[in-house]
Amino acid sequence: KVWERYNIKFIFVDTTNPANVQAAVTKNTKLIWLETPTNPLMNITDIETIAVIAKSANALLCVDNTFASPYLQNPIDLGADIVMHSATKYLGGHSDVIQGCLMMNDAALREKLYFIQKSCGAVPGPMDCFLVLRGIKTLHVRMRQHCENGEKIAHWLRKHPKVAKVYWPGFEDSAGYAIAKKQMRGFGGMISFELKDESEKEVKRVLSATHLFSLAESLGGVESLINHPASMTHASIPKEERIKNGLSEGLIRLSVGIEDADDLIADLNKAIG
CATH class of the missing domain: 3.90.1150.10 (Aspartate Aminotransferase, domain 1)
Incomplete structure (x- = not known):
């Protein structure tokens, strides 16, 4: 309802079946976004398989890894380009902070995303950062x-x-x-x-x-x-x-x-x- 006004098209598919993802990919596909396990039905998607589809389409793959946390699952090692977490959840771990984070291992991609964050103002306060860093220790x-x-x-x-x-x-x-x-x-x-x-x-x-x-x-x-x-x-x-x-x-x-x-x-x- 926000980004479609800027001529960005979204296609929703069941990613547990890679064929659905492959069928939805077009020459204009720029990003494949998936969540595994899903909220709230705990469905599982094969990250490695979807990563192959994304790369063949020259598209980025972003994985919402909130439910698993980095302790249980590392999507970048499985071929993902970007990993997203609601740091409010397991990373913070104490239900006392609202924060999100993106991780990647590509310096150029990081700079592009950092520019958006800095320019648009989505910057957490120092206390919020402290609380998440404290949570990560345990x-x-x-x-x-x-x-x-x-x-x-x-x-x-x-x-x-x-x-x-x-x-x-x-x-x-x-x-x-x-x-x-x-x-x-x-x-x-x-x-x-x-x-x-x-x-x-x-x-x-x-x-x-x-x-x-x-x-x-x-x-x-x-x-x-x-x-x-x-x-x-x-x-x-x-x-x-x-x-x-x-x-x-x-x-x-x-x-x-x-x-x-x-x-x-x-x-x-x-x-x-």
């Missing part, structure tokens, strides 16, 4: 705990009689498991699930019944968060579009923190009932 130990807790909770949710489906890339029978195993060092602490009872009343009841999981839109902090994408993070997307892309009204997203996993499971068990 990224490795936090991510290990996020992964450990996420694995326990994902498997527990899958066995719960009131849960219909769990979205987490670490399940061996999930569509993206083989690719995730290849390009990631762990499966992270982001999980989504659907209740068997998808009524608005039941979903709201569960969302408001947790104690350790706070109801909030963000993710990637040391504390656990619970979120309803349809009415929160993805509310601006028309309902028919959300449903078409597999994002049901009953979907619940968890950002699993670094608290004791058994305490978190007990909290979810009490809330789900």
Whole structure:
């Protein structure tokens, strides 16, 4: 709605199937942008394969690596030109800063992007930078705990009689498991699930019944968060579009923190009932 006014055209495709990306590429394609794992369904895209497509089209490949963090996934090593992070999330790690960052290993590209940043004024303050730098110092130990807790909770949710489906890339029978195993060092602490009872009343009841999981839109902090994408993070997307892309009204997203996993499971068990 902003950049299309400048004659920039956007094509949205399911990047988990590289054929979709290849089919969408034209002689005018300048940038391929993908996210893996995706928010909130944890779909996995093969970065190396898409990088080959991008290079053959003489286009840049940018990967949103927010959900994985640099500890779990390094897209530049897989052929990406640019990596984007919402540093608000895992890099900061304490839900107390708003910041974003771009990384690349091309000096000329960096200068072009730096010029835009400097000229347009998207420059963070020194305190914001300090908070992200502080968070990065503990990224490795936090991510290990996020992964450990996420694995326990994902498997527990899958066995719960009131849960219909769990979205987490670490399940061996999930569509993206083989690719995730290849390009990631762990499966992270982001999980989504659907209740068997998808009524608005039941979903709201569960969302408001947790104690350790706070109801909030963000993710990637040391504390656990619970979120309803349809009415929160993805509310601006028309309902028919959300449903078409597999994002049901009953979907619940968890950002699993670094608290004791058994305490978190007990909290979810009490809330789900």
